[in-house]
Each structure stands twice: as structure tokens, then as C-alpha cells.
Amino acid sequence: MTLISVEAIAFSYGRKPVLHDVSFTVKKGINLGLVGESGSGKSTILKLLLGLERPASGAIRFQGETLNLRDREFMRRYRRSVQAVFQDPYSSLDPRQTVEAIIAEPLRALKISGDHHAAIVQALADVGLPADAISRYPHEFSGGQRQRIALARAIVARPQLVLADEAVSALDLSTRIRIVELLKELSQAITILLVSHDLGVVAALCEEIIILEKGRIVEAGRTADILANPQHPYTRKLLASVPRMPA
Numbered sequence: 001m002t003l004i005s006v007e008a009i010a011f012s013y014g015r016k017p018v019l020h021d022v023s024f025t026v027k028k029g030i031n032l033g034l035v036g037e038s039g040s041g042k043s044t045i046l047k048l049l050l051g052l053e054r055p056a057s058g059a060i061r062f063q064g065e066t067l068n069l070r071d072r073e074f075m076r077r078y079r080r081s082v083q084a085v086f087q088d089p090y091s092s093l094d095p096r097q098t099v100e101a102i103i104a105e106p107l108r109a110l111k112i113s114g115d116h117h118a119a120i121v122q123a124l125a126d127v128g129l130p131a132d133a134i135s136r137y138p139h140e141f142s143g144g145q146r147q148r149i150a151l152a153r154a155i156v157a158r159p160q161l162v163l164a165d166e167a168v169s170a171l172d173l174s175t176r177i178r179i180v181e182l183l184k185e186l187s188q189a190i191t192i193l194l195v196s197h198d199l200g201v202v203a204a205l206c207e208e209i210i211i212l213e214k215g216r217i218v219e220a221g222r223t224a225d226i227l228a229n230p231q232h233p234y235t236r237k238l239l240a241s242v243p244r245m246p247a
């Protein structure tokens with residue numbers, strides 16, 4: 001089942017064209033990696049998917065319906081289904097809020113009814129944090145634990161898709177491996193769109209991959225096929241620079 005389809009989108013910052021004719025689909029249950037060098041347009045694609053920017057042309061559809069930022073009812077449903085986690089676990093959590101208040105944020109913002117406390121306790125358990133984390137503050141946690149808190153916030157409303165932008169890049173290698181393992185576990189229930197310049201991380205988590213070069217898709221398909229038989233010189237170059245992440 002297609003969750004999101006991106007259809008021939010183009011985008012510019014002012015006069016600077018950044019994305020050209022980008023099309024792809026995100027399918028339920030199939031983790032998708034978006035890979036490219038710095039500046040290739042990965043984060044811009046996420047901004048468009050989050051509704052923070054609008055495409056100059058083309059369309060983004062969610063379960064067949066075009067993303068319409070002015071349709072509040074649609075956007076509420078969309079936000080409930082699509083959550084995000086960002087790179088920096090230090091700046092993405094409000095230091096003045098308890099873990100409970102941080103994780104509760106999507107439940108409050110989306111006016112989700114039910115027992116918020118129970119949902120938060122469950123989300124903490126899902127990301128492997130102890131229940132007593134709930135009343136503590138972000139500064140009491142390590143980088144990897146903070147990223148777990150950010151993940152708990154992303155999954156507490158039980159979205160269908162989590163957009164993860166370089167979600168593990170700021171972490172040291174062993175923490176990165178543990179968070180990738182956690183993402184893999186979570187992805188049994190939630191599809192992940194992972195943006196990264198690190199092909200190793202993407203290969204460990206994503207069944208499908210898109211290679212982006214200067215705002216254009218140069219290669220896309222099953223990760224195993226592309227890694228075994230890269231067609232585009234840019235993909236070969238990225239592969240040659242793969243870091244130490246075990247597949």
C-alpha cells in the first residue's frame with residue numbers, strides 16, 4: 001500500500017533551484033532511505049513532506065489525497081500519521097520540560113483522547129527507557145538516550161510513518177548501532193523514511209533506497225540490488241566512501 005507519493009516535484013529557494021522532477025513512493029512496511037551528499041536536497045524533501053515548504057510544481061499525496069496545508073482536518077490526520085525525528089538530540093528537546101511533557105506534545109497538539117500517561121509509559125518502554133525517566137529532564141540523559149526520548153515522542157501517537165533526518169549522525173558509533181537496531185525493531189510496526197549521507201546506516205535499515213545528486217534522483221530501487229550492482233557513477237562514488245557501519 002502506498003502511504004505517500006511524491007510526483008514530479010520541483011523546488012527553489014528564491015531563485016536557486018534545489019529539486020528537479022523528483023518522484024518516488026513510500027510504501028507501508030518498506031523502509032526507504034534517501035541518500036546523497038551534503039547539499040543534494042535531502043532535508044528539503046523532508047521539509048516538503050512535513051508541509052514546511054510547498055513544491056513549486058508537482059504534488060505530494062498522502063494515501064491518494066494531495067497535501068493541502070490549508071485543510072486543517074486533513075493536516076491533523078496527516079500529522080497524526082507522519083511524525084519526524086531530527087539529527088540533534090541536544091537541541092530538539094526543550095530543556096525546561098520533563099520527559100513526560102516532551103513526549104506528550106503530539107498527543108496534546110493533535111488533541112488525541114485517551115490515557116496520555118499510559119501511552120507515554122508504553123512509548124518509553126518501546127524505545128528501551130526505564131519508566132522512571134518520565135519525571136526527569138533532558139540534561140539527565142546521554143545523547144543516545146535523548147535520541148530515544150525524541151523517538152518516543154515520534155511514536156507516541158502511533159503514526160504510520162516516521163521521517164528521520166540524520167537521526168543517528170550525531171551519535172558515536174556504538175550508540176549509533178544501538179539506535180539503528182532500535183529503529184529496525186520499531187519499523188516492524190511503523191515505516192521509516194531515513195534521510196542520511198551514510199549509505200552504511202541506510203543499508204542496515206532500509207529495503208529501498210533513493211540516491212539523490214544535486215536535487216535529482218539518479219538511482220532508486222531495492223537496496224540490496226543497488227549496493228550489489230550500482231549503475232550510476234555517483235552511487236559508486238558514494239559506495240566507495242561507505243563508513244564502518246556493519247550491514
Ligand SMILES: Nc1ncnc2c1ncn2[C@@H]1O[C@H](COP(=O)(O)OP(=O)(O)OP(=O)(O)O)[C@@H](O)[C@H]1O
Pocket residue numbers: 013016018036037038039040041042043044045197
Ligand atoms: N533556507 C535555505 N535558503 C537557501 N538555500 C537553502 C536553504 N536550505 C537549503 N538550501 C540549499 O539547498 C540545497 C539543498 O539543501 P538541503 O539541506 O536540502 O541538502 P541536504 O542534502 O539535506 O544536505 P545536508 O546533508 O548537508 O543536510 C543546498 O544547496 C543548500 O545550500
